[in-house]
Amino acid sequence: MAANIQIEGNPAFARIPPWVKAKLRPIAIEKIQQVHDWIEHEVVPAERIYKAQLKEARWTTPAIVTELRKKAKAQGLFNLFLPNHFEESPGLTNLEYSCCAEIMGRVYWGAQTLNCHAPETGNIELLAKYCTPEQKKKWLHPLMNGDFSSAYSMTEPDRASSDATQVGIKMEITDKEVIINGRKLYGNCKYNEEMQIFILMGCSDPDNKNPWNRHTTLVVPANTPGLKQVRNLSIMGYDWAPEGHGEYLYEDVRVPRENIILGPGRAFEIAQGRLGPGRIHHCMRLIGQAERAYELALVRCYEPRKKPRGKFIGEFDSNIERIAEMRMTIDAMRLVVLNAADTMDLQGNKAGRYAIAQSKIMVPNALLKVIDEAMQIYGGQGLTQHTPLPEIWTYARFVRVADGPDSAHRHQVGRDQMKTAQGFRERAEKYTARYKELCKKWNLEPEEFIGIV
Numbered sequence: 211m212a213a214n215i216q217i218e219g220n221p222a223f224a225r226i227p228p229w230v231k232a233k234l235r236p237i238a239i240e241k242i243q244q245v246h247d248w249i250e251h252e253v254v255p256a257e258r259i260y261k262a263q264l265k266e267a268r269w270t271t272p273a274i275v276t277e278l279r280k281k282a283k284a285q286g287l288f289n290l291f292l293p294n295h296f297e298e299s300p301g302l303t304n305l306e307y308s309c310c311a312e313i314m315g316r317v318y319w320g321a322q323t324l325n326c327h328a329p330e331t332g333n334i335e336l337l338a339k340y341c342t343p344e345q346k347k348k349w350l351h352p353l354m355n356g357d358f359s360s361a362y363s364m365t366e367p368d369r370a371s372s373d374a375t376q377v378g379i380k381m382e383i384t385d386k387e388v389i390i391n392g393r394k395l396y397g398n399c400k401y402n403e404e405m406q407i408f409i410l411m412g413c414s415d416p417d418n419k420n421p422w423n424r425h426t427t428l429v430v431p432a433n434t435p436g437l438k439q440v441r442n443l444s445i446m447g448y449d450w451a452p453e454g455h456g457e458y459l460y461e462d463v464r465v466p467r468e469n470i471i472l473g474p475g476r477a478f479e480i481a482q483g484r485l486g487p488g489r490i491h492h493c494m495r496l497i498g499q500a501e502r503a504y505e506l507a508l509v510r511c512y513e514p515r516k517k518p519r520g521k522f523i524g525e526f527d528s529n530i531e532r533i534a535e536m537r538m539t540i541d542a543m544r545l546v547v548l549n550a551a552d553t554m555d556l557q558g559n560k561a562g563r564y565a566i567a568q569s570k571i572m573v574p575n576a577l578l579k580v581i582d583e584a585m586q587i588y589g590g591q592g593l594t595q596h597t598p599l600p601e602i603w604t605y606a607r608f609v610r611v612a613d614g615p616d617s618a619h620r621h622q623v624g625r626d627q628m629k630t631a632q633g634f635r636e637r638a639e640k641y642t643a644r645y646k647e648l649c650k651k652w653n654l655e656p657e658e659f660i661g662i663v
């Protein structure tokens with residue numbers, strides 16, 4: 211099929227930069243086209259059906275999503291996010307998947323129809339990386355098959371969870387079982403019956419001298435006695451049904467010891483492994499959301515029923531410039547995300563740490579401004595349910611915090627940069643030494659205070 215797909219002039223590839231197009235393999239060209247057609251024909255037109263069905267049953271996955279998921283799986287469109295170095299992968303690289311993810315992102319729940327939504331993507335990658343074959347059978351395969359969904363549970367209400375060494379929920383490990391007590395914030399709602407497992411990080415060995423060996427990650431079935439959802443957490447006023455975000459109480463929750471992933475005290479090895487592509491999937495999809503906001507702004511620019519002072523909104527110079535800024539910002543942010551994906555492909559997740567942080571810091575912040583301007587161009591309606599703009603803005607806002615706050619990433623990037631200072635000081639000293647040699651050659655007295663060293 212890919213051999214027949216013309217890339218140039220094809221809307222599915224319109225926003226993909228030339229250097230990325232040059233790297234796309236036939237399988238990727240085929241999948242990008244399929245995802246594009248899927249989102250354009252099956253998902254965007256169904257947005258209002260989704261809303262109507264959700265109104266009827268707030269914590270049940272809308273029937274349209276269930277039907278689309280079945281159809282997408284049959285078309286081989288499930289789990290495209292899982293990079294091609296996993297044996298379970300459908301075969302795309304992170305870079306190729308980024309192109310698909312942006313298109314999925316055009317509708318918030320679009321990725322869910324393709325089993326590429328959060329936290330599933332991070333959880334599936336974690337389970338694929340660290341589970342035993344038996345554990346994979348129990349949790350990984352059903353998740354990849356879309357039989358049920360999962361939650362990731364690390365954050366706590368009374369700990370600074372951006373510093374994961376502080377995670378404090380108690381895990382007492384015996385020969386046969388693990389007994390869990392404490393509170394958790396976030397993790398999808400178990401009000402939705404499809405959500406059947408939590409991947410939970412807790413503290414199993416608080417007195418271990420090495421703070422990196424104190425924690426354990428394990429799977430908790432959602433129906434385990436003692437696990438109570440206290441409430442749904444609204445995010446900036448939205449309940450984000452039908453998945454939502456829960457607050458949880460664990461009271462003597464007992465799970466079999468074999469639910470531990472990798473082994474007791476090894477949660478940080480797992481957390482390190484989770485610092486890969488799952489961290490920027492939100493950013494990839496946010497580019498698609500921003501494109502949507504941008505297009506709505508353009509639609510509004512030439513709305514004949516709305517002509518202040520007799521002119522189209524798009525005829526005002528300030529809006530022409532605004533549109534230019536929005537366009538350039540989205541394109542720049544796409545480059546940041548694609549670079550992170552490519553770096554992970556070429557050098558691995560660890561070496562991609564800087565590029566991942568760069569995405570996490572820059573993309574939501576820059577796109578918040580783009581979406582804000584789209585709302586401004588739209589006027590009053592842009593802040594209402596007449597457009598998806600308020601939800602898109604809220605999504606961008608929460609990406610600044612979800613998967614670790616941008617401040618923590620900035621702190622890490624800054625600390626790493628500070629380590630490079632000594633090298634630059636030595637370089638500056640060499641410039642000064644050479645300058646002194648040149649002064650001698652040209653018979654000049656070296657000026658004082660030239661350079662800083």
Ligand SMILES: Cc1cc2nc3c(=O)[nH]c(=O)nc-3n(C[C@H](O)[C@H](O)[C@H](O)COP(=O)(O)OP(=O)(O)OC[C@H]3O[C@@H](n4cnc5c(N)ncnc54)[C@H](O)[C@@H]3O)c2cc1C
Nearest residue numbers: 362363364365370371372396397608613614615617618621
């Ligand atoms: C919509 C949404 C969905 C989420 N989903 C999940 C989920 O599924 N599972 C889950 O476990 N968690 C989830 N989270 C929680 C999120 O991962 C945490 O809120 C985040 O990691 C920060 O932890 P904290 O809230 O404990 O804040 P803290 O760690 O207390 O940090 C608070 C603030 O302190 C500042 N700060 C922290 N570290 C630094 C630093 N190094 N330098 C400078 N300033 C710093 C920042 O401003 C930061 O925002 C979600 C959050 C949101 C908003």
